[in-house]
Amino acid sequence: MVHGTQGYRGTRVGVAQGSPPRNHSDHSDGEQLPRIRVPYWCAKGHETRLVFLKLPEDQIPVSWDCPKCGLPASRDPLHPASARSEDEIFKSHLDYVKERRSSQDAEKVLAGALERLRARGVLPDQLLGDA
Numbered sequence: 696m697v698h699g700t701q702g703y704r705g706t707r708v709g710v711a712q713g714s715p716p717r718n719h720s721d722h723s724d725g726e727q728l729p730r731i732r733v734p735y736w737c738a739k740g741h742e743t744r745l746v747f748l749k750l751p752e753d754q755i756p757v758s759w760d761c762p763k764c765g766l767p768a769s770r771d772p773l774h775p776a777s778a779r780s781e782d783e784i785f786k787s788h789l790d791y792v793k794e795r796r797s798s799q800d801a802e803k804v805l806a807g808a809l810e811r812l813r814a815r816g817v818l819p820d821q822l823l824g825d826a
Contacts, residue, residue: 735768737761738775743768 729749736742741763747755758776761768767776796804812818 731755733770734772735759735761735770736772736775737764737766737768738778739764739766741768742772 730746731749732744732746733755734742734744735758739761741761743759743762745759758767758769760766766778769776792801809818
């Protein structure tokens with residue numbers, strides 16, 4: 696699970712230089728592009744090692760989202776990436792809904808949805824113990 700990190704332009708691992716993408720039935724050998732393994736560390740000390748094509752240093756991401764905790768990770772273990780501001784923190788769909796609706800609004804929406812399901816015969820009254 697990788698959180699909302701920006702897309703990164705690259706080539707998938709195993710692509711041979713100068714050859715079209717292989718399908719499962721094609722077993723032709725090609726020259727493998729050089730790759731490098733780049734470590735990243737988050738503020739909690741988690742280490743993540745990613746494989747990239749051997750690119751110029753300025754094209755390798757300076758930070759990466761930690762797959763274990765979601766915090767930003769840097770390439771320097773002694774200086775982890777700074778935490779995101781509140782505006783950049785990942786929010787789930789439920790988080791956005793909670794920002795727009797109060798608990799009372801949610802109860803009304805739920806009651807209306809249950810009523811419509813019961814009216815269509817999809818949800819029997821006994822299922823939830825309602826009378």
